[in-house]
Amino acid sequence: xxxxxxxxxxxxxxxxxxxxxxxxxxxxxxxxxxxxxxxxxxxxxxxxxxxxxxxxxxxxxxxxxxxxxxxxxxxxxxxxxxxxxxxxxxxxxxxxxxxxxxxxxxxxxxxxxxxxxxxxxxxxxxxxxxxxxxxxxxxxxxxxxxxxxxxxxxxxxxxxxxxxxxxxxxxxxxxxxxxxxxxxxxxxxxxxxxxxxxxxxxxxxxxxxxxxxxxxxxxxxxxxxxxxxxxxxxxxxxxxxxxxxxxxxxxxxxxxxxxxxxxxxxxxxxxxxxxxxxxxxxxxxxxxxxxxxxxxxxxxxxxxxxxxxxxxxxxxxxxxxxxxxxxxxxxxxxxxxxxxxxxxxxxxxxxxxxxxxxxxxxxxxxxxxxxxxxxxxxxxxxxxxxxxxxxxxxxxxxxxxxxxxxxxxxxxxxxxxxxxxxxxxxxxxxxxx
Amino acid sequence: xxxxxxxxxxxxxxxxxxxxxxxxxxxxxxxxxxxxxxxxxxxxxxxxxxxxxxxxxxxxxxxxxxxxxxxxxxxxxxxxxxxxxxxxxxxxxxxxxxxxxxxxxxxxxxxxxxxxxxxxxxxxxxxxxxxxxxxxxxxxxxxxxxxxxxxxxxxxxxxxxxxxxxxxxxxxxxxxxxxxxxxxxxxxxxxxxxxxxxxxxxxxxxxxxxxxxxxxxxxxxxxxxxxxxxxxxxxxxxxxxxxxxxxxxxxxxxxxxxxxxxxxxxxxxxxxxxxxxxxxxxxxxxxxxxxxxxxxxxxxxxxxxxxxxxxxxxxxxxxxxxxxxxxxxxxxxxxxxxxxxxxxxxxxxxxxxxxxxxxxxxxxxxxxxxxxxxxxxxxxxxxxxxxxxxxxxxxxxxxxxxxxxxxxxxxxxxxxxxxxxxxxxxxxxxxxx
Numbered sequence: 001x002x003x004x005x006x007x008x009x010x011x012x013x014x015x016x017x018x019x020x021x022x023x024x025x026x027x028x029x030x031x032x033x034x035x036x037x038x039x040x041x042x043x044x045x046x047x048x049x050x051x052x053x054x055x056x057x058x059x060x061x062x063x064x065x066x067x068x069x070x071x072x073x074x075x076x077x078x079x080x081x082x083x084x085x086x087x088x089x090x091x092x093x094x095x096x097x098x099x100x101x102x103x104x105x106x107x108x109x110x111x112x113x114x115x116x117x118x119x120x121x122x123x124x125x126x127x128x129x130x131x132x133x134x135x136x137x138x139x140x141x142x143x144x145x146x147x148x149x150x151x152x153x154x155x156x157x158x159x160x161x162x163x164x165x166x167x168x169x170x171x172x173x174x175x176x177x178x179x180x181x182x183x184x185x186x187x188x189x190x191x192x193x194x195x196x197x198x199x200x201x202x203x204x205x206x207x208x209x210x211x212x213x214x215x216x217x218x219x220x221x222x223x224x225x226x227x228x229x230x231x232x233x234x235x236x237x238x239x240x241x242x243x244x245x246x247x248x249x250x251x252x253x254x255x256x257x258x259x260x261x262x263x264x265x266x267x268x269x270x271x272x273x274x275x276x277x278x279x280x281x282x283x284x285x286x287x288x289x290x291x292x293x294x295x296x297x298x299x300x301x302x303x304x305x306x307x308x309x310x311x312x313x314x315x316x317x318x319x320x321x322x323x324x325x326x327x328x329x330x331x332x333x334x335x336x337x338x339x340x341x342x343x344x345x346x347x348x349x350x351x352x353x354x355x356x357x358x359x360x361x362x363x364x365x366x367x368x369x370x371x372x373x374x375x376x377x378x379x380x381x382x383x384x385x386x387x388x389x390x391x392x393x394x395x396x397x398x399x400x401x402x403x404x405x406x407x408x409x410x411x412x413x414x415x416x417x418x419x420x421x422x423x424x425x426x427x428x429x430x431x432x433x
Numbered sequence: 434x435x436x437x438x439x440x441x442x443x444x445x446x447x448x449x450x451x452x453x454x455x456x457x458x459x460x461x462x463x464x465x466x467x468x469x470x471x472x473x474x475x476x477x478x479x480x481x482x483x484x485x486x487x488x489x490x491x492x493x494x495x496x497x498x499x500x501x502x503x504x505x506x507x508x509x510x511x512x513x514x515x516x517x518x519x520x521x522x523x524x525x526x527x528x529x530x531x532x533x534x535x536x537x538x539x540x541x542x543x544x545x546x547x548x549x550x551x552x553x554x555x556x557x558x559x560x561x562x563x564x565x566x567x568x569x570x571x572x573x574x575x576x577x578x579x580x581x582x583x584x585x586x587x588x589x590x591x592x593x594x595x596x597x598x599x600x601x602x603x604x605x606x607x608x609x610x611x612x613x614x615x616x617x618x619x620x621x622x623x624x625x626x627x628x629x630x631x632x633x634x635x636x637x638x639x640x641x642x643x644x645x646x647x648x649x650x651x652x653x654x655x656x657x658x659x660x661x662x663x664x665x666x667x668x669x670x671x672x673x674x675x676x677x678x679x680x681x682x683x684x685x686x687x688x689x690x691x692x693x694x695x696x697x698x699x700x701x702x703x704x705x706x707x708x709x710x711x712x713x714x715x716x717x718x719x720x721x722x723x724x725x726x727x728x729x730x731x732x733x734x735x736x737x738x739x740x741x742x743x744x745x746x747x748x749x750x751x752x753x754x755x756x757x758x759x760x761x762x763x764x765x766x767x768x769x770x771x772x773x774x775x776x777x778x779x780x781x782x783x784x785x786x787x788x789x790x791x792x793x794x795x796x797x798x799x800x801x802x803x804x805x806x807x808x809x810x811x812x813x814x815x816x817x818x819x820x821x822x823x824x825x826x827x828x829x830x831x832x833x834x835x836x837x838x839x840x841x842x843x844x845x846x847x848x849x850x851x852x853x854x855x856x857x858x859x860x861x862x863x864x865x866x
């Protein structure tokens with residue numbers, strides 16, 4: 001037991017974009033930080049790969065170390081703040097810290113999506129806190145509100161834009177008519193996208209975040225690998241133009257819905273009505289819409305990434321733990337992830353669809369296509385036919401449907417692709433009202 | 434000490450719209466409520482004026498009482514949920530409950546705006562919780578995120594639409610060209626506005642909520658009576674048309690800004706750029722935008738009033754207290770309202786302005802007006818001149834200014850009103866970028 005005035009010591013893992021933000025945030029306003037805690041907070045040690053590398057932030061370089069054990073096993077470290085990212089070695093470090101009874105604050109969506117339930121159990125067993133607000137939506141308070149303020153609700157669903165990189169690319173494509181490859185290159189140049197953009201562009205990052213959100217919202221364990229993922233690389237400028245003509249914008253949406261104990265969870269590009277709240281979330285911004293039985297819909301909107309916004313969430317969690325410690329409150333878990341639910345396969349999904357196809361520009365084509373759709377009970381809501389202008393005798397046809405079942409639509413696509421008059425199925429997108 | 438399985442008893446004060454919502458919310462989903470708490474929660478007694486009055490909700494009518502003491506002084510009642518509204522007797526009841534060491538959850542913005550700091554101190558002395566998420570923004574989680582997830586931030590400002598009644602009226606006026614009196618009557622018919630609409634229409638209700646938000650955000654005590662209030666009854670359909678022409682919508686905004694320890698807090702109608710997030714908050718919806726030094730801007734958006742949304746917030750707080758009790762955690766205050774700040778008078782405000790005046794339709798009028806403004810260092814940003822069509826020789830002139838000081842603008846208005854050519858100053862509105 002140290003004295004009530006002694007500082008609460010934070011061991012920081014990683015001094016990259018997020019770790020640097022946490023360090024400067026905790027160093028900057030000594031005035032407000034202790035105000036809400038009652039004890040000073042100090043970054044006592046920082047784990048880095050190379051302690052000799054030059055750094056932008058000013059601080060006592062003595063606290064740098066390349067030895068993980070000197071952070072994770074030092075009894076003077078109260079809170080471990082993990083800002084490394086990636087599954088390994090972050091997972092091992094978090095486990096070691098929790099085993100040692102230290103509280104952990106992390107921004108690591110991959111670790112929490114894949115190992116969250118196990119780590120939360122470990123934390124509960126060891127009487128430690130494990131907080132991870134920063135893992136979803138950057139600086140936007142979402143996990144706190146979802147699990148505390150909204151906990152009187154039965155959460156029915158989550159609809160979110162939770163990947164800033166893809167939202168930047170889609171906004172470029174939508175507003176400026178940029179094609180995917182160019183928008184991606186621009187995002188890379190601005191530092192919004194990584195050299196290997198797979199994690200963002202293929203929806204993997206959003207899938208991790210949705211797994212965390214859905215698990216907390218539905219009091220269960222939604223595994224990242226159970227989430228249906230589709231990326232944005234097949235989208236073309238034409239899809240955006242057709243969408244606009246129909247009154248929609250295209251967004252990479254992360255949707256989880258609880259249908260009476262059957263959970264549907266998916267990440268894919270979708271047509272969203274242009275006046276829907278999510279349609280107006282542009283650039284690198286994120287937004288999460290939560291629907292609960294009492295509250296109806298609430299929307300949380302802000303910066304979903306970046307050094308200081310992510311630090312905002314991590315520091316909020318650090319202060320929560322520090323406040324708890326300063327007041328002698330034991331850690332008590334309030335997350336329950338033990339509800340049994342079944343995962344609804346994507347083939348069971350019922351929604352509206354957008355089909356873009358290149359067809360021979362001749363009479364009777366639409367009739368043949370409509371017949372296939374009709375036989376599968378898929379009703380057509382609208383048709384747009386355009387000359388593509390290639391002068392090769394083809395035209396482009398865009399069909400939107402009323403609510404239909406995914407497996408029927410997939411069957412229809414296979415049959416459509418088999419028609420002589422259909423040269424190519426360009427894209428299949430879901431339409432989310 | 435009761436057994437760990439014994440229910441946590443809630444005493445409910447009031448069974449009107451909000452109290453009825455809390456009762457049915459706590460009665461409805463026995464399955465999820467205990468999940469996050471670990472002990473059953475039971476509404477054990479309800480204070481009503483008339484226990485014999487017929488009620489819509491189904492419940493054991495034995496628990497109704499008209500005797501406040503039988504709720505406030507019964508040792509078996511653990512949590513008092515106040516859903517009566519109004520300053521008295523709610524304030525006395527909350528005091529009595531806290532004195533008795535009971536935790537209190539309240540939706541009462543008037544009591545919290547006027548007596549919050551005193552009541553929070555009392556709660557801390559008695560080791561009781563006092564939670565009031567429902568007092569601002571109905572079901573929108575805002576006080577929780579502001580004081581917990583965002584507590585690493587120095588909050589710079591709050592901009593909010595936090596009165597659903599006026600927002601409904603303004604949306605009507607804006608979208609349908611309805612005049613104020615008609616829109617108010619419609620709001621009354623729909624139950625959105627009370628028979629005496631003063632509290633909503635004059636900004637008093639929004640002022641209470643802003644006092645609470647600003648106090649929490651800036652760790653200080655912003656008294657409701659220190660907030661500059663202007664209502665919406667002077668707005669005309671023409672103001673909305675001019676605003677639209679200039680690229681704005683008109684909203685009743687509640688704004689609190691921390692200018693290095695000088696706090697500016699005001700509620701008034703303002704021109705908001707049509708593409709700003711607050712401009713898109715329509716009907717009875719509410720939104721609160723928080724700006725922090727780390728997080729930049731985050732927006733919280735949802736249903737700011739109504740039975741079930743308000744119940745969502747109250748039940749969230751009840752579950753928070755119940756969870757604390759079930760885990761044997763003592764109540765520990767985490768709100769600090771002891772920071773010394775000065776209140777910035779409205780005359781010191783610097784913003785942009787919109788002035789609408791009826792003038793004689795003759796040459797040289799604008800020159801005379803521009804000269805008055807120029808002498809006070811007020812720069813004109815735009816001018817619209819319209820024939821009003823009264824054929825009485827008058828025209829309507831709308832001037833917007835660049836950033837100017839309020840006291841100079843007020844001086845200019847007095848001088849303008851003194852001009853022979855100015856028949857009437859129709860309205861002065863602030864323009865918030």
